Amino acid sequence: MTRKRVAVAGASGYAGGEVLRHLLAHPDVEIGALTGASNAGERLGVLQPHLVPLAERVLVETNLDTLGGHDVVFLALPHGQSGAIAQQLQAQDPSTVVIDCGADFRLQDAEEWTRFYGGDHAGTWPYGLPELPGQREQLRGATRIAVPGCxxxxxxxxxxxxxxxxxxxxxxxxxxxxxxxxxxxxxxxxxxxxxxxxxxxxxxxxxxxxxxxxxxxxxxxxxxxxxxxxxxxxxxxxxxxxxxxxxxxxxxxxxxxxxxxxxxxxxxxxxxxxxxxxxxxxxxxxxxxxxxxxxxxxxxxxxxxxxxxxxxxxxxxxLAKGTAGAAVQCMNLALGLDEGTGLTTIGLAP
Ligand SMILES: NC(=O)C1=CN([C@@H]2O[C@H](COP(=O)(O)OP(=O)(O)OC[C@H]3O[C@@H](n4cnc5c(N)ncnc54)[C@H](OP(=O)(O)O)[C@@H]3O)[C@@H](O)[C@H]2O)C=CC1
Ligand SMILES: CC(=O)N[C@@H](CCC(=O)OP(=O)(O)O)C(=O)O
CATH class of the missing domain: 3.30.360.10 (Dihydrodipicolinate Reductase; domain 2)
Incomplete structure (x- = not known):
């Protein structure tokens, strides 16, 4: 298959960095825009030195101009920052797969959202835990996925x-x-x-x-x-x-x-x-x-x-199954790939 072009928003953070570590091991993707906020303009190698193949890539600002035009966009932004950009991305191209690592779209109950997070609830997306009964089917072919909290x-x-x-x-x-x-x-x-x-x-x-x-x-x-x-x-x-x-x-x-x-x-x-x-x-x-x-x-x-x-x-x-691994597992389901592509069950020891 043609490799999918993938952007990561929040690439300077822990979750964004871990999404990138997983994507670098994934055979079916090509890494596109990497965005940040206070670190926009900085080289990724300065912020995430473990991501050696991406060391010379420069972070750009987080907006529709930089994130638009990709097949998949991972959002690894602070709570409350995903709603607006997600809406813009999907208005521009409804086929874009947007995967939110934050909490903005996880809860079904808007009142609970406001009680625990404050502000307005952005909405509810398919929940990215395929192991829940019936959930895997919801994620196959999905274009919007809320990655669970750790x-x-x-x-x-x-x-x-x-x-x-x-x-x-x-x-x-x-x-x-x-x-x-x-x-x-x-x-x-x-x-x-x-x-x-x-x-x-x-x-x-x-x-x-x-x-x-x-x-x-x-x-x-x-x-x-x-x-x-x-x-x-x-x-x-x-x-x-x-x-x-x-x-x-x-x-x-x-x-x-x-x-x-x-x-x-x-x-x-x-x-x-x-x-x-x-x-x-x-x-x-x-x-x-x-x-x-x-x-x-x-x-x-x-x-x-x-x-x-x-x-x-x-x-x-x-950061792995608790965020980035789950996000990639969900991307695989959304794109119709084998669910385990680019993922491992092998840990580290000692
Ligand atoms: N850490 C974890 O274990 C888990 C994290 N998550 C979720 O992932 C998301 C990111 O968390 P984490 O990586 O830990 O956080 P970090 O603080 O490590 O990273 C935050 C990222 O968001 C960027 N950012 C900050 N403010 C803005 C803004 N206003 N607009 C756009 N980008 C902004 C930062 O850019 P810059 O550095 O350039 O300022 C940075 O890239 C959160 O929603 C969190 O809930 C989910 C599960 C587990
Ligand atoms: C140790 C620690 O502080 N953990 C974070 C939760 C982890 C997390 O990132 O949760 P979200 O995905 O919902 O953001 C906390 O308790 O707030």
Whole structure:
């Protein structure tokens, strides 16, 4: 096939850089415009020295003139910045595939958007988590895709089998530890090395994190429709001193009669045909380093018999399957390519 011409907006940031790292390994694309904001005019090699083949490329401004005319445009911009440019791109050419790595188009409920993000809701696009029931079909041939948040990706995939199978009450607890790249590249006081190194801290405690409604939306979506219930999610994020990765520990009360074998069978069966979700062998528990740089999510689950709770743990690389890998997986579906083109399940060790 003719190679698709792809632009990346926000190429100086963490997510944009990781999209480019993935695209450089993709045989069916040609990298077009690379845009930034404060760094427009700078060479990419100065900002993203690991992207050696693109070192001499110069960042241009983020607008319709620079991003128009491509087959695919990835938006890796701060929240609230995608709506206007996405609208312009699709007005210019409705066949352009626009893939938003930000949160602007993820939520279905406009009120929830305003409550957690502020401002007006830009709209709702097909949600880029193909592993959700029925979702892969929504993404094939799509021209607009909302890439999930990093915490929602791992939390959803870690809990969805149990919720869908009805082996737990729809009332879940997620405590997830993230590396610092999840917060982006822009300087923030709580991300200074002296604050982060040798430290672990909780933040956005008490249901205030903006990923809470997204996890709730996803898990409610997999709950059997007939129940007519909504999943309740208590989500607590933790910041830990590592550059990449999220480890999510999830739990929920199991319904009467559920055994440890039921839990294992539920998870093994749910992900038997999923190329990027790996249920670890019995007794092995996910760790972030095993998924570093890879598009895999590692999952394990068991029954805490005394507490009658499911305990499920998931690991993801927030920048890979948690953002850029998912974005490329979705692009593949949108373009009718093999879903795994340019992606790997192989992590780094040690
Ligand atoms: N980091 C992560 O793990 C994840 C990030 N995401 C999402 O990806 C998006 C980007 O995040 P991330 O890469 O971490 O953030 P960064 O802060 O690292 O990068 C932000 C990028 O956006 C550009 N930018 C900033 N302001 C504007 C603006 N007003 N108009 C156009 N471009 C602008 C910056 O350009 P410049 O540097 O030139 O100023 C930079 O390229 C966010 O929406 C985030 O939610 C999603 C999942 C996970
Ligand atoms: C460690 C850290 O700060 N993580 C970020 C979330 C990660 C992210 O990028 O989420 P979006 O895709 O929705 O932007 C946070 O908690 O705000």
């Amino acid at each position: 915490y929602p990706t791992v939390s959803t995939l870690t809990l969805a089998p149990a919720i869908a199978a009805g082996i737990v009450e729809p009332d879940v607890v997620v405590v997830a530890a993230s590396g610092t790249s999840g917060a982006g590249k822009a300087a923030k006081p709580h991300l200074l090395g002296s604050e982060v190194m040798g430290n672990a801290s909780a933040y956005a405690v008490g249901g205030s994190h903006r990923h809470t409604p997204e996890i709730t939306q996803n898990l409610t979506g997999v709950l059997a429709e007939a129940t007519g219930r909504k999943v309740t999610v208590s989500f607590t994020p933790l910041l830990v001193p590592m550059p990449r990765g999220i480890l999510a520990t999830c739990s929920a009360r199991v319904v009467d009669g559920v055994t440890a074998d039921d839990v294992r069978e539920t998870y093994v069966k749910a992900y038997a045909d999923e190329p990027f979700v790996h249920v670890l062998p019995d007794g092995l528990w996910p760790q972030t380093k095993s998924v570093t740089g890879s598009n895999a999510v590692h999952v394990q689950a068991t029954l805490d018999e005394a507490a009658r709770r499911l305990v499920a743990v998931g690991a993801v690389d927030n």
